[in-house]
Amino acid sequence: MDTKRDMKQKNPWHRQLTVVIAFLFVWGIIALVTTAVVQNKPLPKNSKYGIVLDAGSSHTSLYIYEWPAEKQNDTGVVQQLHVCHVKGPGISSYAMDPEGAGRSLQDCMDEAKRIIPERRHEETPVSLGATGGMRLLKLQNPEGSEKVLSSVEKTLSSSPFEFQGARIITGQDEGAYGWITVNYLMGNFKQGSGWLNLWPKPETTETLGALDLGGASTQITFVPEGEIESLESSLYFQLYGNKYNVYTHSFLCYGKDQALKITLAKQLQGHVPDSLVDPCFNPGFIKNMSVHSIYSSPCTAGESYTTNTQGRFLLKGTGNAQQCRENVKQIFNLTHCPSSSCSFNGVYQPQLQGNFGAFSAYYFVMAFLNLTTSERPVTLVEVKEKLREFCSTPWQTLKENFTNVKEKYLGEYCFSGTYILTLLETGYKFSPENWNTIRFIKKIGDSDAGWTLGYMLNLTNMIPSEAPCSPPLPHAGYISLMVIFSLLLMGLLVTGWLCFGKTTCTSQKEVV
Numbered sequence: 001m002d003t004k005r006d007m008k009q010k011n012p013w014h015r016q017l018t019v020v021i022a023f024l025f026v027w028g029i030i031a032l033v034t035t036a037v038v039q040n041k042p043l044p045k046n047s048k049y050g051i052v053l054d055a056g057s058s059h060t061s062l063y064i065y066e067w068p069a070e071k072q073n074d075t076g077v078v079q080q081l082h083v084c085h086v087k088g089p090g091i092s093s094y095a096m097d098p099e100g101a102g103r104s105l106q107d108c109m110d111e112a113k114r115i116i117p118e119r120r121h122e123e124t125p126v127s128l129g130a131t132g133g134m135r136l137l138k139l140q141n142p143e144g145s146e147k148v149l150s151s152v153e154k155t156l157s158s159s160p161f162e163f164q165g166a167r168i169i170t171g172q173d174e175g176a177y178g179w180i181t182v183n184y185l186m187g188n189f190k191q192g193s194g195w196l197n198l199w200p201k202p203e204t205t206e207t208l209g210a211l212d213l214g215g216a217s218t219q220i221t222f223v224p225e226g227e228i229e230s231l232e233s234s235l236y237f238q239l240y241g242n243k244y245n246v247y248t249h250s251f252l253c254y255g256k257d258q259a260l261k262i263t264l265a266k267q268l269q270g271h272v273p274d275s276l277v278d279p280c281f282n283p284g285f286i287k288n289m290s291v292h293s294i295y296s297s298p299c300t301a302g303e304s305y306t307t308n309t310q311g312r313f314l315l316k317g318t319g320n321a322q323q324c325r326e327n328v329k330q331i332f333n334l335t336h337c338p339s340s341s342c343s344f345n346g347v348y349q350p351q352l353q354g355n356f357g358a359f360s361a362y363y364f365v366m367a368f369l370n371l372t373t374s375e376r377p378v379t380l381v382e383v384k385e386k387l388r389e390f391c392s393t394p395w396q397t398l399k400e401n402f403t404n405v406k407e408k409y410l411g412e413y414c415f416s417g418t419y420i421l422t423l424l425e426t427g428y429k430f431s432p433e434n435w436n437t438i439r440f441i442k443k444i445g446d447s448d449a450g451w452t453l454g455y456m457l458n459l460t461n462m463i464p465s466e467a468p469c470s471p472p473l474p475h476a477g478y479i480s481l482m483v484i485f486s487l488l489l490m491g492l493l494v495t496g497w498l499c500f501g502k503t504t505c506t507s508q509k510e511v512v
């Protein structure tokens with residue numbers, strides 16, 4: 001005991017040194033933990049925004065998208081923040097009042113100004129894409145369509161946002177961007193990065209086909225199994241390092257509103273009577289129609305006709321789904337096919353492949369008919385049975401049961417449902433066997449299925465062709481590992497020092 005006390009007395013620095021090292025050790029741990037906590041504190045939300053206006057044949061919608069500024073190249077980070085529905089008809093209806101087209105967008109633009117933080121306005125891209133309605137107007141009245149585009153351009157470019165153009169997009173682009181949207185939202189464009197991704201990626205990643213039904217045009221887009229025979233229907237994408245050969249076709253005039261005009265024109269066969277009995281409308285349904293509204297479209301312009309003196313006729317429903325299907329079938333020409341396989345009107349289509357998401361009017365109509373919400377997929381037989389039952393319901397009963405549904409839509413659901421069935425079965429060749437590959441969808445997550453998101457991702461270069469290089473560990477993981485390893489090292493150091501210190505003491509003791 002005396003020897004020990006002697007030693008401490010002999011070495012007065014020993015205790016102080018231990019205290020200093022212990023203090024440094026504790027301080028070091030506190031510093032490390034504080035750094036980790038501060039570094040991993042969630043950053044304040046730093047979002048960027050983009051605006052796309054979908055100028056459809058029947059209406060215009062303004063979509064606002066949002067994404068975290070630091071992650072814009074990752075897959076699946078862009079989300080729909082808001083949608084504003086423009087009051088009034090689609091911009092193609094303003095050919096006689098082009099200024100009205102631009103004016104109609106103002107309310108939604110003001111709404112976008114309120115929603116997007118002001119400091120982001122200048123850098124927020126805004127663009128407008130017009131689809132089937134404007135494609136038809138351009139065919140019929142090129143000057144009118146230019147005036148309408150200039151008018152909407154004036155409104156958009158006078159907003160504080162970064163104007164990126166107002167243009168008519170091609171049917172091929174409409175199909176392609178719809179396909180990109182649904183697959184982006186489904187997370188199908190998997191990124192290959194990180195140290196855990198040591199395996200080579202499979203050649204083909206499963207993607208979802210896209211079926212879009214509008215009022216003026218309709219698109220089908222999917223990745224087929226083999227080669228795509230026709231160059232004009234073939235798209236090649238390299239996204240996040242994956243390669244895709246995509247088939248797409250857009251049928252102008254086969255949107256449901258134009259298809260109705262063609263179906264009616266086929267029944268009139270150029271002679272307009274005072275009344276037309278039509279199986280595609282409910283029994284008791286009567287509508288006074290103008291002959292001009294049917295024949296003024298470029299989709300029916302080929303047909304010559306003679307009309308009665310008033311230029312109007314009464315459309316009278318009989319509600320017979322089977323006969324309606326026969327009438328609708330007549331607008332699909334199945335007699336010639338110059339390729340190995342076709343959909344209709346001699347248009348090449350490879351064998352259907354994989355699952356499909358059907359959106360836009362496909363969804364509106366099938367949702368109304370209760371053909372989307374079942375736990376299990378609805379069969380083709382059930383769709384036909386539902387249509388038979390719905391079409392035969394008297395118009396008066398429908399009106400009483402669905403007081404909150406727009407009368408224009410309600411009156412057309414029998415035709416629209418039958419048209420969808422015929423387009424999918426007779427047109428695209430879906431059968432009872434692969435009918436269950438179709439899902440009728442409105443949204444994926446919080447974002448609407450449609451072409452606008454894909455359009456914006458492309459316009460702003462947000463889908464890289466190669467997977468972006470990212471560090472093998474996420475930031476939080478990196479900091480945590482650094483702290484753990486540092487603690488381990490310090491622990492080792494202290495243990496070593498204590499042991500070393502003890503040995504020295506012991507040997508000192510022995511020596512003393």
Ligand SMILES: Nc1ncnc2c1ncn2[C@@H]1O[C@H](COP(=O)(O)OP(=O)(O)O)[C@@H](O)[C@H]1O
Pocket residue numbers: 055056057058059090131132133213214215216217218255256257360361364365409
């Ligand atoms: N609730 C609804 N029920 C039935 N049809 C609807 C409903 N909402 C929209 N539609 C229809 O969806 C279609 C949308 O087409 P739109 O995008 O305007 O045309 P396009 O894509 O051919 O330019 C129109 O036929 C419109 O009448």
Ligand SMILES: [Ca+2]
Pocket residue numbers: 056057131213214215360
């Ligand atoms: Ca559309």
